[in-house]
Amino acid sequence: MTIRLSTEDTDFEARFSAFLATKRETSQEVDAAVREIIARVREAGDAAVAEYTRRFDRFDPAQTGLRVERAEIEAAYEAVEADTLAALRLARERIEAHHRRQMPESRRYRDALGVELGWRWTPLAAVGLYVPGGLASYPSSVLMNAVPARVAGVERLAMAVPAPQGRLNPLVLVAADLAGVTEILRIGGAQAIAALAYGTQTIAPVDKIVGPGNAYVAAAKRQVFGQVGIDMIAGPSEVLVVADGDNDPDWIAADLLAQAEHDTAAQSILMTDDAAFADAVTAAVERQLKTLSRGEIAAASWRDFGAVILLRDLDEAPPLIDRIAPEHLELATQEAESLLERTRNAGAVFLGRHTPEVIGDYVGGSNHVLPTARSARFSSGLSVLDFLKRMSVLRLGPDELRVLGPAAVALAQAEGLEAHGRSVSIRLNL
Amino acid sequence: MTIRLSTEDTDFEARFSAFLATKRETSQEVDAAVREIIARVREAGDAAVAEYTRRFDRFDPAQTGLRVERAEIEAAYEAVEADTLAALRLARERIEAHHRRQMPESRRYRDALGVELGWRWTPLAAVGLYVPGGLASYPSSVLMNAVPARVAGVERLAMAVPAPQGRLNPLVLVAADLAGVTEILRIGGAQAIAALAYGTQTIAPVDKIVGPGNAYVAAAKRQVFGQVGIDMIAGPSEVLVVADGDNDPDWIAADLLAQAEHDTAAQSILMTDDAAFADAVTAAVERQLKTLSRGEIAAASWRDFGAVILLRDLDEAPPLIDRIAPEHLELATQEAESLLERTRNAGAVFLGRHTPEVIGDYVGGSNHVLPTARSARFSSGLSVLDFLKRMSVLRLGPDELRVLGPAAVALAQAEGLEAHGRSVSIRLNL
Numbered sequence: 016m017t018i019r020l021s022t023e024d025t026d027f028e029a030r031f032s033a034f035l036a037t038k039r040e041t042s043q044e045v046d047a048a049v050r051e052i053i054a055r056v057r058e059a060g061d062a063a064v065a066e067y068t069r070r071f072d073r074f075d076p077a078q079t080g081l082r083v084e085r086a087e088i089e090a091a092y093e094a095v096e097a098d099t100l101a102a103l104r105l106a107r108e109r110i111e112a113h114h115r116r117q118m119p120e121s122r123r124y125r126d127a128l129g130v131e132l133g134w135r136w137t138p139l140a141a142v143g144l145y146v147p148g149g150l151a152s153y154p155s156s157v158l159m160n161a162v163p164a165r166v167a168g169v170e171r172l173a174m175a176v177p178a179p180q181g182r183l184n185p186l187v188l189v190a191a192d193l194a195g196v197t198e199i200l201r202i203g204g205a206q207a208i209a210a211l212a213y214g215t216q217t218i219a220p221v222d223k224i225v226g227p228g229n230a231y232v233a234a235a236k237r238q239v240f241g242q243v244g245i246d247m248i249a250g251p252s253e254v255l256v257v258a259d260g261d262n263d264p265d266w267i268a269a270d271l272l273a274q275a276e277h278d279t280a281a282q283s284i285l286m287t288d289d290a291a292f293a294d295a296v297t298a299a300v301e302r303q304l305k306t307l308s309r310g311e312i313a314a315a316s317w318r319d320f321g322a323v324i325l326l327r328d329l330d331e332a333p334p335l336i337d338r339i340a341p342e343h344l345e346l347a348t349q350e351a352e353s354l355l356e357r358t359r360n361a362g363a364v365f366l367g368r369h370t371p372e373v374i375g376d377y378v379g380g381s382n383h384v385l386p387t388a389r390s391a392r393f394s395s396g397l398s399v400l401d402f403l404k405r406m407s408v409l410r411l412g413p414d415e416l417r418v419l420g421p422a423a424v425a426l427a428q429a430e431g432l433e434a435h436g437r438s439v440s441i442r443l444n445l
Numbered sequence: 446m447t448i449r450l451s452t453e454d455t456d457f458e459a460r461f462s463a464f465l466a467t468k469r470e471t472s473q474e475v476d477a478a479v480r481e482i483i484a485r486v487r488e489a490g491d492a493a494v495a496e497y498t499r500r501f502d503r504f505d506p507a508q509t510g511l512r513v514e515r516a517e518i519e520a521a522y523e524a525v526e527a528d529t530l531a532a533l534r535l536a537r538e539r540i541e542a543h544h545r546r547q548m549p550e551s552r553r554y555r556d557a558l559g560v561e562l563g564w565r566w567t568p569l570a571a572v573g574l575y576v577p578g579g580l581a582s583y584p585s586s587v588l589m590n591a592v593p594a595r596v597a598g599v600e601r602l603a604m605a606v607p608a609p610q611g612r613l614n615p616l617v618l619v620a621a622d623l624a625g626v627t628e629i630l631r632i633g634g635a636q637a638i639a640a641l642a643y644g645t646q647t648i649a650p651v652d653k654i655v656g657p658g659n660a661y662v663a664a665a666k667r668q669v670f671g672q673v674g675i676d677m678i679a680g681p682s683e684v685l686v687v688a689d690g691d692n693d694p695d696w697i698a699a700d701l702l703a704q705a706e707h708d709t710a711a712q713s714i715l716m717t718d719d720a721a722f723a724d725a726v727t728a729a730v731e732r733q734l735k736t737l738s739r740g741e742i743a744a745a746s747w748r749d750f751g752a753v754i755l756l757r758d759l760d761e762a763p764p765l766i767d768r769i770a771p772e773h774l775e776l777a778t779q780e781a782e783s784l785l786e787r788t789r790n791a792g793a794v795f796l797g798r799h800t801p802e803v804i805g806d807y808v809g810g811s812n813h814v815l816p817t818a819r820s821a822r823f824s825s826g827l828s829v830l831d832f833l834k835r836m837s838v839l840r841l842g843p844d845e846l847r848v849l850g851p852a853a854v855a856l857a858q859a860e861g862l863e864a865h866g867r868s869v870s871i872r873l874n875l
Contacts, residue, residue, distance in 0.1 A: 102852035137789035244823030359567035393674030410796035422532035
């Protein structure tokens with residue numbers, strides 16, 4: 016049953032804490048299987064990848080080719096409807112324009128002592144992008160992962176996508192091409208992650224792997240972490256809608272259901288100061304559920320993980336928002352800006368009554384790869400920074416070394432690191 | 446035996462690849478033990494922490510108190526020598542000044558369509574800082590981890606440090622106090638990581654845990670990742686010194702040994718275009734080794750993992766540097782800036798003949814927590830960014846929604862997400 020809490024309840028704190036502690040992920044025990052797949056791919060390379068592909072995706076990459084050819088991409092363009100293609104192009108343009116503004120600047124400066132300090136941002140050389148097959152094969156996610164990488168300056172962007180029985184979603188191919196993916200590999204699962212991380216005879220290794228996947232892919236990413244970088248392991252999606260009573264209940268219900276239809280483990284939360292409005296929204300949810308093609312999924316999500324939190328006053332919202340730390344936060348209130356000012360934990364914030372979260376999923380320009388499961392307390396959505404790294408730069412001349420050197424020698428001595436001290440003192444004739 | 450390679454060797458590529466693949470870490474199998482410790486702390490809280498502390502650190506925190514009191518910190522100040530204290534203060538000031546310049550800016554803008562986009566950086570609320578006990582208990586590392594957190598605006602900064610038989614290093618206490626640590630917990634090991642991640646009756650949970658530690662601490666950090674954020678898991682330290690023949694061989698030998706004395710698994714690499722200079726440096730290394738207090742450690746590191754790479758020309762250096770992706774890179778050459786321009790993978794770069802890496806360990810102002818084990822290919826040193834996260838912000842009015850909405854609906858339809866489409870179309874009366 017959808018949970019209903021009120022800050023007026025005497026046991027609110029206990030119930031809210033219990034609500035926060037609810038686990039939505041069922042972690043499958045796949046570590047051992049994945050460990051074997053990775054070991055086999057490291058050992059046998061392409062042959063192992065081909066074998067797993069025959070077994071899991073039921074086709075022979077030796078016949079179709081491991082790599083998607085240009086002609087297949089051209090054919091995919093033909094297969095996509097004109098308005099969908101136009102929408103993909105618009106999305107790509109907006110994502111690119113926004114992410115260009117995120118580019119950080121390299122910097123060098125000289126401090127008061129004359130010491131030169133600074134940093135230099137450089138792009139990762141090669142990135143692997145995993146795209147799930149089947150239902151969760153979303154072209155929008157291809158854009159969201161690939162465009163920032165290319166904006167950052169990543170030269171090689173290798174996409175791996177499982178092709179059940181050899182077939183690929185044309186929309187995914189088109190999105191990859193629009194986004195500047197430089198090679199598309201018709202492979203999936205832990206074997207694809209292993210191939211990208213360690214390389215094979217025909218696949219060059221990458222420096223980082225991003226993108227969502229099933230339990231096997233997630234476990235493989237965790238296991239290759241260190242050999243390559245990885246992005247966050249994404250959990251089920253969630254939205255927190257903070258709404259006053261002046262909203263149309265049907266609009267807010269639609270927003271809650273847009274999240275719920277993703278997955279039975281998705282979570283939709285309504286927070287409001289108006290009990291009658293909360294009733295109207297829940298009634299609208301029930302009504303809309305009846306006509307949804309993914310109604311069963313959405314109904315299960317709303318029933319098992321949905322929640323309505325009643326506040327005495329919207330001023331109670333910010334500390335509760337921060338504890339929930341939602342992936343998506345809609346502030347559909349009159350004082351959205353003032354609430355935003357007092358909030359610090361959320362992946363992405365959608366302000367006002369005309370910014371449904373779905374705009375951010377597709378064409379807002381901001382990224383839809385966001386921290387889930389309360390990790391917005393300590394992490395951020397995907398950005399160009401995930402495809403850049405920073406070298407720090409230091410330069411002293413003899414004069415600066417004379418000024419700073421003795422303090423370094425003193426600290427080296429205090430830490431018992433004699434050779435550290437000598438590397439400075441030898442230059443000072445100490 | 447210290448490896449010697451030359452780009453003139455016909456088998457250079459094979460030997461260089463083998464060199465890159467050398468593993469320096471001996472990964473201990475401690476996962477199961479750590480899993481049990483974490484489970485016990487989650488279950489029994491303070492009692493479990495006290496029990497493990499009695500067992501591993503051989504003192505009873507119930508008697509000394511779990512928290513270090515102000516009087517103990519004041520006493521520590523008395524115990525520290527004046528020039529060490531002055532050096533710590535100088536280091537803190539310089540680290541703070543440099544890291545202030547790293548603070549990123551929040552931003553809001555309106556694009557050509559009138560859509561408002563932007564992002565807002567906010568600090569993490571609470572961070573745990575782990576400081577190892579024993580030999581690796583370095584006050585400089587306390588500054589390097591704690592100062593950026595406070596500069597970022599982290600309010601609660603809880604330090605955990607094991608206290609063998611109840612004793613703490615006064616230098617570490619003083620460094621923590623200077624750096625703005627807000628509470629010091631006399632606990633260590635996996636039990637400290639568990640307490641920080643999940644909280645106990647008397648320890649509030651944090652949002653992220655940073656700082657180095659032994660195999661148990663590293664395994665515990667991996668296991669609590671997700672519940673909290675963690676920094677990178679640091680491997681053994683390494684330096685690559687690129688030097689032309691105009692350097693003093695004794696200076697360069699001292700730099701190689703400063704790295705080697707850290708740990709038998711540390712790695713020091715010399716890259717030069719001058720074979721006679723290489724011989725002079727290796728001779729100087731042998732000479733200096735004889736008089737070092739940590740000579741045995743340094744000798745083992747240099748023997749097992751040290752390397753000399755001879756180049757025909759320094760122009761060969763950049764692609765090799767990028768493949769090594771060293772934690773520390775010294776460019777002790779005439780054309781250091783030009784080499785830097787062509788390099789992209791390194792944690793920190795030290796330019797010219799008067800910037801020994803050791804300055805960066807202590808008083809340069811830049812951070813000494815840097816990516817090891819070739820991870821500079823995809824990650825960066827510690828900075829204020831590790832203690833901030835970014836909320837993305839989007840705002841549309843009715844007009845902007847009318848312009849962008851139909852494309853979002855088209856993409857939702859293409860992805861089979863009907864409720865996504867409805868959350869937009871319901872606002873457009875479509």
